[in-house]
Amino acid sequence: NAGVMQNPRHLVRRRGQEARLRCSPMKGHSHVYWYRQLPEEGLKFMVYLQKENIIDESGMPKERFSAEFPKEGPSILRIQQVVRGDSAAYFCASSPLAGDLEQFFGPGTRLTVL
């Protein structure tokens, strides 16, 4: 059973460009979570999605950031008009059920904004 997949692993963008980060949850998992890790910091929750629904986006910046988890295909975290402060590692996690105690994490995408 393949783990949570994230791609790309490394992404470099110039200021003002768009960044698209992809997450394929583990097989059978329909709950996806996105977290951001700034340098020397712990992970910060961004958004929780189920298939075709955003359940909790309380950690998402109000502007430029969006997330989706379509019926088919991976979950996408999209950052428009990136700024240097968006440079971070972005982690995706998945779980099979709501309230499941374990979230399985992907390897992360390291975004660098030049």
Next chain:
Amino acid sequence: AQTVTQSQPEMSVQEAETVTLSCTYDTSESDYYLFWYKQPPSRQMILVIRQEAYKQQNATENRFSVNFQKAAKSFSLKISDSQLGDAAMYFCASSQGGSEKLVFGKGTKLTVNP
């Protein structure tokens, strides 16, 4: 709001010795869960151990155990017989019952000396 505090930015231990990592948390909820995650240099987040707040018995997973002091809101991790492969960042995290998001501390960097 939940908060998680790790007061030790760095710790070191000799191989085969025991080390304890500290974590305190704050929550107004009675139903919550606590976790320790390991992040090795590969940056993959790995669940080490978890504790349900309603359980009085401390969780144990092989060489890893916790000291859960509910009244003091303390959740420390003890690693026995430390191995070189235990070297990593360790993050304490909590989640509230009914909420899916994890709240992380800033982490403790553990070095294991041969």
